Amino acid sequence: MAAKSRAEVMEENRAKLITAARKAFAEKGFAAASMDELTASVGLTRGALYHSFGDKKGLLAAVVTQVDGEMALRAKAAAATVGDDWEKLVAEGIAYIKMAMDAEVQRIVLLDGPAFLGDPTQWPSQNSCLESTRQSIIKMIESGVIKSVDADATAHLLNGAALNAALWIAASDDPQQALPKVIEVFTLLVSSLRNSSS
Numbered sequence: 001m002a003a004k005s006r007a008e009v010m011e012e013n014r015a016k017l018i019t020a021a022r023k024a025f026a027e028k029g030f031a032a033a034s035m036d037e038l039t040a041s042v043g044l045t046r047g048a049l050y051h052s053f054g055d056k057k058g059l060l061a062a063v064v065t066q067v068d069g070e071m072a073l074r075a076k077a078a079a080a081t082v083g084d085d086w087e088k089l090v091a092e093g094i095a096y097i098k099m100a101m102d103a104e105v106q107r108i109v110l111l112d113g114p115a116f117l118g119d120p121t122q123w124p125s126q127n128s129c130l131e132s133t134r135q136s137i138i139k140m141i142e143s144g145v146i147k148s149v150d151a152d153a154t155a156h157l158l159n160g161a162a163l164n165a166a167l168w169i170a171a172s173d174d175p176q177q178a179l180p181k182v183i184e185v186f187t188l189l190v191s192s193l194r195n196s197s198s
Contacts, residue, residue, distance in 0.1 A: 008087035013061075014052045022063045026104040029114040030060050057116055059083040061123075064113045068125035071099050071109065072132075076104060086145050089136055090190050094183055095161040099181060112172035130159050146193045154193065162187055 004012070020042045024033040035056055039049055053059040076096035079088040099105045113120060120126050134155035140146045146154075165182040172178040 009182060010052065013042075013044055013048050017044065017049055017052060017059060018062050018066060021059050022066065022104075022108070025060065025063055025108050025112060030056075030116055033058055049067065060112065061117055064109055064117060064123065065125050067105060067109050068113075068123065069072075070129075071096060071105060074099065074130050075134075084145075085136060085140050085143075086194060089133075089140070089158075090187060093158065093186060093190060096162045097165045097169065097182055097186060098179065100166035101175055106170040106175075110167050114167065120167075121160065126159070126163070133159050144195055147195055149193065158190065161189055 016040070018137055020038050021033070024038050025162055033056075035049060049056075050057060053062060075092045075095040077090040082088055082091045100110055109120075112125075117123065121130075134151050135148075137146065137151045137154050137158075141148055141151060165186055169175045169178045169182060
């Protein structure tokens with residue numbers, strides 16, 4: 001069996017650190033997670049962490065990117081079960097909002113992510129979601145499903161509404177009570193874009 005290349009070893013170490021950090025950040029929170037415990041749990045040193053991520057915040061950014069990417073896939077999967085493009089748009093937003101009830105998502109992406117990494121709208125994973133939403137909106141404008149509005153502004157506002165709804169639920173004293181209220185209002189907001197004839 002051939003020895004692994006340096007790049008393969010680095011990629012394996014990176015994956016190990018992300019997995020360990022994801023578990024630690026979900027259980028303890030970013031601030032309380034010990035980097036010495038985290039690196040030791042996967043048989044690596046702090047040097048490996050710094051080499052791969054720069055610092056603890058760089059590791060958090062990698063974990064947030066992974067979890068946020070999974071959220072986008074889960075939202076798309078939920079939307080894939082409904083009929084037309086319009087229903088998919090609404091279902092995707094609601095699915096994203098509902099993920100605020102997931103303890104791991106809540107802690108890592110919605111609470112610690114913004115607290116330590118800043119504005120979520122600037123995260124690369126959020127920009128990917130934004131572009132996907134923009135493309136869906138353009139398609140629906142062209143087919144007359146939604147009103148003739150600016151696609152960029154609409155995508156930013158819809159994604160912002162879903163993200164802020166999820167952030168609000170995560171920070172709420174009673175997320176179970178907040179969720180149905182948020183879904184009702186989000187649905188009403190999105191529905192205002194639809195052409196009455198479609």
